[in-house]
Amino acid sequence: MRCLLFIFAFVLAVGVFRVEPRSTTGNRVLVLLDKEDDKALYSKFFNSLEEREYQLTYKLPTDSTVDLFSYGERAYDHVINFAPKTKNYKDKVNPLSLLNFVNKGGNILLGASSELSETMRDFAREFDIDFDDIDTSVIDHFNYDISDDGKHTLINAKGITNNEAILTKNVIEGPPVLFRGIAHKVGTIPLLTKVLWAGETAYSYETKADQQVDQEPLVVGNKVMLVSALQARNNARVTFVGSTELFSDRFFDSPIQRTNSAESFPKSGNEDFAKDLTKWTFQEKGVLKVTSRHHHKENETEELELYRIKDNIIYTIEISEYANDHWQAFNGTDVQFEAIMLDPYIRKTLTPLPTSPEQQARKYKAHIQLPDVYGVFTFKVNYKRSGYSYIEDSSVVAIRPFRHNEYPRYISAAYPYYTGAASMIVGFLLFSAIWFFNKESSKIVKKKTS
Amino acid sequence: LLTSVLVQADDFVISDVKIAVTTSESVRKLYESIPYPSSFDKPIQLTSGDDFKMIFVVNDKQTQKGVQPHQAFLTLTSEKNGNQIPIIIRVRENGKSKVELDMKSAPDELLSSPGNYSLDLIIGTFSYNDPLKYHVGTLEIDVPIQSSGPSPVVYGPKPEIHHIFRPDEKLPPIWLSYSFMAIVLIPWVFLIGAWAYIGVNVSLLARAPESSLMSILFLGSLLAIEILFYNYWTHLNIFQTLTWLTGLSIVAFITGQKALSDVQKWRS
Numbered sequence: 001m002r003c004l005l006f007i008f009a010f011v012l013a014v015g016v017f018r019v020e021p022r023s024t025t026g027n028r029v030l031v032l033l034d035k036e037d038d039k040a041l042y043s044k045f046f047n048s049l050e051e052r053e054y055q056l057t058y059k060l061p062t063d064s065t066v067d068l069f070s071y072g073e074r075a076y077d078h079v080i081n082f083a084p085k086t087k088n089y090k091d092k093v094n095p096l097s098l099l100n101f102v103n104k105g106g107n108i109l110l111g112a113s114s115e116l117s118e119t120m121r122d123f124a125r126e127f128d129i130d131f132d133d134i135d136t137s138v139i140d141h142f143n144y145d146i147s148d149d150g151k152h153t154l155i156n157a158k159g160i161t162n163n164e165a166i167l168t169k170n171v172i173e174g175p176p177v178l179f180r181g182i183a184h185k186v187g188t189i190p191l192l193t194k195v196l197w198a199g200e201t202a203y204s205y206e207t208k209a210d211q212q213v214d215q216e217p218l219v220v221g222n223k224v225m226l227v228s229a230l231q232a233r234n235n236a237r238v239t240f241v242g243s244t245e246l247f248s249d250r251f252f253d254s255p256i257q258r259t260n261s262a263e264s265f266p267k268s269g270n271e272d273f274a275k276d277l278t279k280w281t282f283q284e285k286g287v288l289k290v291t292s293r294h295h296h297k298e299n300e301t302e303e304l305e306l307y308r309i310k311d312n313i314i315y316t317i318e319i320s321e322y323a324n325d326h327w328q329a330f331n332g333t334d335v336q337f338e339a340i341m342l343d344p345y346i347r348k349t350l351t352p353l354p355t356s357p358e359q360q361a362r363k364y365k366a367h368i369q370l371p372d373v374y375g376v377f378t379f380k381v382n383y384k385r386s387g388y389s390y391i392e393d394s395s396v397v398a399i400r401p402f403r404h405n406e407y408p409r410y411i412s413a414a415y416p417y418y419t420g421a422a423s424m425i426v427g428f429l430l431f432s433a434i435w436f437f438n439k440e441s442s443k444i445v446k447k448k449t450s
Numbered sequence: 451l452l453t454s455v456l457v458q459a460d461d462f463v464i465s466d467v468k469i470a471v472t473t474s475e476s477v478r479k480l481y482e483s484i485p486y487p488s489s490f491d492k493p494i495q496l497t498s499g500d501d502f503k504m505i506f507v508v509n510d511k512q513t514q515k516g517v518q519p520h521q522a523f524l525t526l527t528s529e530k531n532g533n534q535i536p537i538i539i540r541v542r543e544n545g546k547s548k549v550e551l552d553m554k555s556a557p558d559e560l561l562s563s564p565g566n567y568s569l570d571l572i573i574g575t576f577s578y579n580d581p582l583k584y585h586v587g588t589l590e591i592d593v594p595i596q597s598s599g600p601s602p603v604v605y606g607p608k609p610e611i612h613h614i615f616r617p618d619e620k621l622p623p624i625w626l627s628y629s630f631m632a633i634v635l636i637p638w639v640f641l642i643g644a645w646a647y648i649g650v651n652v653s654l655l656a657r658a659p660e661s662s663l664m665s666i667l668f669l670g671s672l673l674a675i676e677i678l679f680y681n682y683w684t685h686l687n688i689f690q691t692l693t694w695l696t697g698l699s700i701v702a703f704i705t706g707q708k709a710l711s712d713v714q715k716w717r718s
Contacts, residue, residue, distance in 0.1 A: 141521060209520070336608065436669065439653045
């Protein structure tokens with residue numbers, strides 16, 4: 001009996017104190033490595049992920065037991081790919097499977113290096129990211145760290161995004177990030193955001209000492225991208241980092257000082273940068289959702305499916321942001337409302353209403369006058385900003401024309417007709433009264449005919 | 451914490467810098483020798499068809515001998531948007547180098563965005579700790595502005611659209627309505643005038659009330675029917691109107707019959 005009670009209490013305790021995953025999409029992570037020993041290189045990074053309650057599974061891409069999917073569903077929520085050298089990916093984790101993984105909503109953190117194989121280069125091309133050829137590195141003779149070995153490839157990254165949806169202010173303004181790896185070029189699709197890039201004097205080339213640059217490099221200067229982020233249309237996130245060493249224990253702990261500069265930091269910004277990057281990639285940061293939307297005529301509360309042209313309506317939408325492990329009110333100020341019938345007829349910026357700290361979503365409101373075109377309209381809030389999840393919330397309403405009795409009632413051109421009719425009525429009544437009560441005067445001679 | 455002050459001592463030294471600009475008709479527009487390390491102070495103007503050439507010698511500072519650095523770029527940096535366009539320089543064994551920018555075969559990036567570009571020479575190589583960035587001068591690219599096709603989509607707030615409502619139907623001017631109102635009312639002048647002339651009155655009202663009771667009631671019911679019609683015009687619907695009308699018309703009929711027979715009696 002006591003044993004049963006104990007088991008019951010244990011089960012209850014486990015159930016009550018079950019930990020909620022920090023990420024909004026789950027905590028199962030698949031880590032792909034070139035070889036088993038690589039795990040020790042990134043021990044601090046992996047430990048910090050496990051402290052954030054992620055379940056990490058370490059596999060090699062050549063392992064035939066690893067499978068991204070299980071019975072048609074994703075078996076993992078996120079993938080960390082630190083296996084740039086491997087050429088022969090097994091089918092279940094090859095670029096095509098990884099692409100399906102992203103299409104089903106999975107997030108990927110891809111680490112590359114100068115030994116990047118063609119397999120992963122092809123994968124990156126699907127996202128409009130062009131990595132340079134194998135054995136090339138990012139070289140910057142002006143911005144390398146003092147602990148560089150002479151090849152000037154260990155660089156202090158200069159350009160960092162100021163998008164606070166992806167990186168926190170501390171990281172943006174903090175110590176620079178150490179990087180040693182391969183460069184990539186970023187395409188022009190709006191889904192991509194540049195996160196970290198090199199200075200104006202950098203370029204991407206092979207590092208053989210006794211040759212000059214004689215061909216135009218793939219990228220030069222501030223176009224040399226070191227870290228880029230892509231958010232797909234289904235809100236899955238893929239981050240491309242040209243240096244796996246960026247996540248290594250050695251770089252996390254290394255002091256950082258640029259050559260020919262007196263400014264030095266005892267610890268590089270790598271650890272905090274990696275933390276912010278994984279927070280964003282694994283959907284812990286910059287995640288938005290719409291909690292509700294309403295529309296109704298002014299002075300009413302009922303949400304109709306049929307409105308009339310030129311009606312004045314109030315549209316409200318509530319948007320919530322996931323930050324610091326809980327849903328809170330979103331702070332954006334440029335959320336726009338559109339009324340669309342094939343083309344937008346109205347586009348208006350919604351005003352955010354102030355919220356109290358306990359409220360989980362911010363309400364946005366606008367007063368709209370519906371256009372004088374009738375038809376089936378879509379009320380849409382299409383909010384796409386770099387770093388935040390995409391929001392496309394639509395409700396369909398019909399707008400009808402005026403009924404016969406909703407036109408202006410009295411028209412100025414009809415005033416003569418109104419007065420004419422009134423005049424007739426008054427004349428009739430007056431004449432009737434006179435007919436009853438008229439007494440003929442003696443002035444008029446009654447003509448009597450004989 | 452390393453706080454030693456580092457002297458910017460370049461490992462490279464540039465000498466014999468000469469620039470020349472030739473037009474498409476092979477007319478030499480500019481030929482200057484620039485004393486390194488100062489820059490060329492006047493802006494160098496390039497239009498379509500021009501050819502810009504620059505020669506220089508790069509030597510190792512220590513050995514004073516020619517050196518072939520890994521990176522030798524002539525970079526054009528746009529002052530407008532920071533866009534960088536590099537030109538690769540091939541340095542010969544003795545350190546002599548020649549670089550050419552022919553506007554006829556310049557990259558499209560340059561040809562589609564005119565403006566001022568900062569011209570810098572960047573020299574660097576492995577194991578040398580002090581690379582060189584030398585600001586040669588400013589290029590003024592003067593090409594016709596081309597519309598560079600559809601610009602890439604960037605996510606951001608879109609311009610607001612305010613629906614322009616169709617203007618109300620235009621009605622004739624109000625004074626026209628008022629004047630016709632007046633015209634409609636003019637016959638009253640004639641009516642009142644004629645009545646006054648023939649001496650119209652309602653003196654029979656002053657009689658004993660019983661003899662004119664029915665007439666008054668009849669006139670009252672006519673008035674009531676007219677008021678009902680006015681209400682129908684403003685807010686009633688046909689069903690309510692007909693309801694009232696049935697009642698009122700019965701009253702009018704009865705009182706009317708009586709009133710008219712009274713009048714006939716009285717007049718005979």
